Amino acid sequence: xxxxxxxxxxxxxxxxxxxxxxxxxxxxxxxxxxxxxxxxxxxxxxxxxxxxxxxxxxxxxxxxxxxxxxxxxxxxxxxxxxxxxxxxxxxxxxxxxxxxxxxxxxxxxxxxxxxxxxxxxxxxxxxxxxxxxx
Numbered sequence: 001x002x003x004x005x006x007x008x009x010x011x012x013x014x015x016x017x018x019x020x021x022x023x024x025x026x027x028x029x030x031x032x033x034x035x036x037x038x039x040x041x042x043x044x045x046x047x048x049x050x051x052x053x054x055x056x057x058x059x060x061x062x063x064x065x066x067x068x069x070x071x072x073x074x075x076x077x078x079x080x081x082x083x084x085x086x087x088x089x090x091x092x093x094x095x096x097x098x099x100x101x102x103x104x105x106x107x108x109x110x111x112x113x114x115x116x117x118x119x120x121x122x123x124x125x126x127x128x129x130x131x132x133x134x
Contacts, residue, residue, distance in 0.1 A: 001080065002081070003121060004075050004076065004125075007118075009023075010071055010113070011068050015069060018114065022114070031076040032077040033075070033076060035075040038071070038072050039072075039131070041071065043067040046062070049127070082121055085118070093107075102114060
């Protein structure tokens, strides 16, 4: 089934000029980039975006990081987009990510892991609306 999911190219990857390499990677994996834009969000917007993590110890750092520089937000379309994107991103910790995944190739650390992807269809809809309904 064709689905949509949100993908974010995070500040560390933008800083290292990896935007086009990551977009090309998605296209080579048969994703269509339906929408894409570069934005800079505030810490308050990052806190709203990551609200599901607010009780976790890394929440504050996550919000600081996502708002620390420009990001590219994209709507990816494809067969089983949510799970497929999760698979090609790799584990959150780049050291534990499988070879050939985005986080293994480009991630610096568990915090600076270059990309975000929705973890469910329900969250994908919420996350897409967060960035593209305004």
